[in-house]
Amino acid sequence: MTIDKEIIADWFKLLQNDICRQLEQEDGAGKFKEDLWERPGGGGGKTRIMKDGQIIEKGGVNFSAVYGKMPEKISDALQLENGEFFATGVSIVIHPHNPYIPIIHMNVRYFETLSSSSSKWWFGGGIDLTPHYVNPAEAGYFHKQLKSVCDQHDQDFYPEFKKWADDYFYIRHREETRGIGGVFFDHLNGERNKSKEELFEFVKDLANAFAPTYRRFMKENRRKAFTEKEKQWQYLRRGRYVEFNLVYDRGTKFGLDTSGRTESILMSLPSTASWEYNHHPKKGSKEEETLKYLKKGINWLDHD
Amino acid sequence: MTIDKEIIADWFKLLQNDICRQLEQEDGAGKFKEDLWERPGGGGGKTRIMKDGQIIEKGGVNFSAVYGKMPEKISDALQLENGEFFATGVSIVIHPHNPYIPIIHMNVRYFETLSSSSSKWWFGGGIDLTPHYVNPAEAGYFHKQLKSVCDQHDQDFYPEFKKWADDYFYIRHREETRGIGGVFFDHLNGERNKSKEELFEFVKDLANAFAPTYRRFMKENRRKAFTEKEKQWQYLRRGRYVEFNLVYDRGTKFGLDTSGRTESILMSLPSTASWEYNHHPKKGSKEEETLKYLKKGINWLDHD
Numbered sequence: 080m081t082i083d084k085e086i087i088a089d090w091f092k093l094l095q096n097d098i099c100r101q102l103e104q105e106d107g108a109g110k111f112k113e114d115l116w117e118r119p120g121g122g123g124g125k126t127r128i129m130k131d132g133q134i135i136e137k138g139g140v141n142f143s144a145v146y147g148k149m150p151e152k153i154s155d156a157l158q159l160e161n162g163e164f165f166a167t168g169v170s171i172v173i174h175p176h177n178p179y180i181p182i183i184h185m186n187v188r189y190f191e192t193l194s195s196s197s198s199k200w201w202f203g204g205g206i207d208l209t210p211h212y213v214n215p216a217e218a219g220y221f222h223k224q225l226k227s228v229c230d231q232h233d234q235d236f237y238p239e240f241k242k243w244a245d246d247y248f249y250i251r252h253r254e255e256t257r258g259i260g261g262v263f264f265d266h267l268n269g270e271r272n273k274s275k276e277e278l279f280e281f282v283k284d285l286a287n288a289f290a291p292t293y294r295r296f297m298k299e300n301r302r303k304a305f306t307e308k309e310k311q312w313q314y315l316r317r318g319r320y321v322e323f324n325l326v327y328d329r330g331t332k333f334g335l336d337t338s339g340r341t342e343s344i345l346m347s348l349p350s351t352a353s354w355e356y357n358h359h360p361k362k363g364s365k366e367e368e369t370l371k372y373l374k375k376g377i378n379w380l381d382h383d
Numbered sequence: 384m385t386i387d388k389e390i391i392a393d394w395f396k397l398l399q400n401d402i403c404r405q406l407e408q409e410d411g412a413g414k415f416k417e418d419l420w421e422r423p424g425g426g427g428g429k430t431r432i433m434k435d436g437q438i439i440e441k442g443g444v445n446f447s448a449v450y451g452k453m454p455e456k457i458s459d460a461l462q463l464e465n466g467e468f469f470a471t472g473v474s475i476v477i478h479p480h481n482p483y484i485p486i487i488h489m490n491v492r493y494f495e496t497l498s499s500s501s502s503k504w505w506f507g508g509g510i511d512l513t514p515h516y517v518n519p520a521e522a523g524y525f526h527k528q529l530k531s532v533c534d535q536h537d538q539d540f541y542p543e544f545k546k547w548a549d550d551y552f553y554i555r556h557r558e559e560t561r562g563i564g565g566v567f568f569d570h571l572n573g574e575r576n577k578s579k580e581e582l583f584e585f586v587k588d589l590a591n592a593f594a595p596t597y598r599r600f601m602k603e604n605r606r607k608a609f610t611e612k613e614k615q616w617q618y619l620r621r622g623r624y625v626e627f628n629l630v631y632d633r634g635t636k637f638g639l640d641t642s643g644r645t646e647s648i649l650m651s652l653p654s655t656a657s658w659e660y661n662h663h664p665k666k667g668s669k670e671e672e673t674l675k676y677l678k679k680g681i682n683w684l685d686h687d
Contacts, residue, residue, distance in 0.1 A: 130659075314655070318652070321625060349658065350659065354656075356434065356650050357432075
């Protein structure tokens, strides 16, 4: 028996529910508000946004399942013949109030295409962490959680997907990574000697690791005191997050290009962000220390 | 006698000086700080930034003159053979404190390419205005100033370049213009039955109209009272400005792509910007009124 796309989409819906429930529980006050939307060409989504919770300043946990005739921009980008497509996924970005709690992002997605001559399917996704202040022990913990999920499915996954995240979440014009990375993968399909069922199990396990991992960061850092100066630094780091998402992020560009639902796509942008011309943190400051960690190729497993 | 590129670059340098002097005079307190930079492949620039003046919250008036072997991204984008290039220009973005003073942008530039089989030159540029609150009389005044400069050179310029600005300064994913437009042009060369001298005179006259036009907006609105709510609206409008610059602006993308000086390019971003999920101003509010004006094809000359 092979799983079909409805089963995957249904699981993603349940995932959205579960993650929203867990984040609300950990926040203790904020609630997600839901907007249902429909896509003129077929399908739609549920956008869920939390604003001004106790811990979460702005967070989005979005589900969508869209289908229909493949937009030309998609067939061109994927170098596919024209035909039908189906895409479903969950996308999450959380911006906390406290600069000592990191920004987190997760996306898991499933794609199917059908043209006159062929049909394809694949999974994609990733989880990455963007601390305003890098805490190496926390980064080590985060990467160990991801590695542990990956290793249960394939020993090659963590090293490969960790490198992929380093390369993907990179702000080229700043020569810095967005944060401390995580895992990123795309076009995961049968070519990897894994069945669709096996890959789906991997995606499920990874997605299920999101909430407990982030809850730990919420719990441990929620009472950390911070100054106005640290808040300013958070705004500058968020400015870099905006730069990455608007200049490089393929999902964002793709969504905006293909007339996706703009408000759902741009929920990833923070409430407030800042830019300061030629800002350089003081030598020896915590801020300078953080910049040193925004590099590709750091083995975070060594940190704890 | 034909003018050569050094004469144009020198004039742009003087333009930068003059505009900085006039903006400092009108601001009354803020001063531009200068950074000189060099481009590894040839040439460089003078970046001048004002921060926290009395009127100007953040402003950049940048000069550059760069040359050398044409980067592949440039020859590809311009569909030119590989060869040498020379580019000089002045770029300005001013973000004021007071939400009743508009954001303004100007760019004037000159480009030359030389390959084994041909040489080309052209001027490009534009001025456009982004009010946080659209004041139709002010928009009318702005467009009349631009039309008056254009008409002295060619009766077709204003209508053509006004439409070009409407199309260029357009945030497609929001279905709204960045502001009330202005003029925009590119690839102005001898094909327009104008000599290089004549086109240069047009560019000079346009660039010289920048400072007096913006000074009027500074002077007239500097004492207007505003509330915290109006400041929040300004931050949201700045968010759209960031979206335009990072997602669509060719100069920005090009600069980031070709490893230009990132800090000089991104001086266009405001000190602070905000995003709010699915924000819709109240019916009948000033904010809603402004959104109605952010459309292509408005004849602002009718407003005064």
